[in-house]
Every structure is written in C-alpha cells, then in structure tokens.
Amino acid sequence: MNKGTVKFFNESKGFGFIKDADSAKEYFVHSSGLKDSIREDDEVMFDLEEGKKGLNAVNVKLA
Structure with a gap:
C-alpha cells in the first residue's frame, strides 16, 4: 500500500x-474508492488501479 496526504477532496x-508521500505524484480518488471518509490534509493509505485517465487511488483508508 502507498502512503499519502489528501490534497483536495470535494465531498459534494x-x-x-x-x-x-514517496513520489510526490498526485492521484485521482473517487468516493467509490474510499474505505473511510476523508478530508483535506488527512494522512491515508491507498492502492493504485488503472483508470480511464491513468492511475487512480482505490481502497483509501486513514493511516
């Protein structure tokens, strides 16, 4: 699992x-890929999965 920080999340x-955290790359996350509810600046753990426009963060949970 990767570690990172929620840079932006629009709940609505x-x-x-x-x-x-390691590569400083940014990954798209959709609410369907969340295990926990997240907010900006939360520390999270996540997996990566190929999406339509590149890698997406999935199985996102609070670290």
Whole structure:
C-alpha cells in the first residue's frame, strides 16, 4: 500500500486528489474508492488501479 496526504477532496462532487508521500505524484480518488471518509490534509493509505485517465487511488483508508 502507498502512503499519502489528501490534497483536495470535494465531498459534494465525490472526488479529489491524493499526493503520494514517496513520489510526490498526485492521484485521482473517487468516493467509490474510499474505505473511510476523508478530508483535506488527512494522512491515508491507498492502492493504485488503472483508470480511464491513468492511475487512480482505490481502497483509501486513514493511516
């Protein structure tokens, strides 16, 4: 699992971005890929899965 920080998350629209702690890359996250509810600046653990427009964060849970 990867570790990162929630950079942005719009609860009403159900999506956001997570910044990877190691690579500093940003990954898209959709509410369907969440295990826990998240907010901006939360430390999270996540897996990556290929999506339509690149890698998406899935199985996202609080660290």
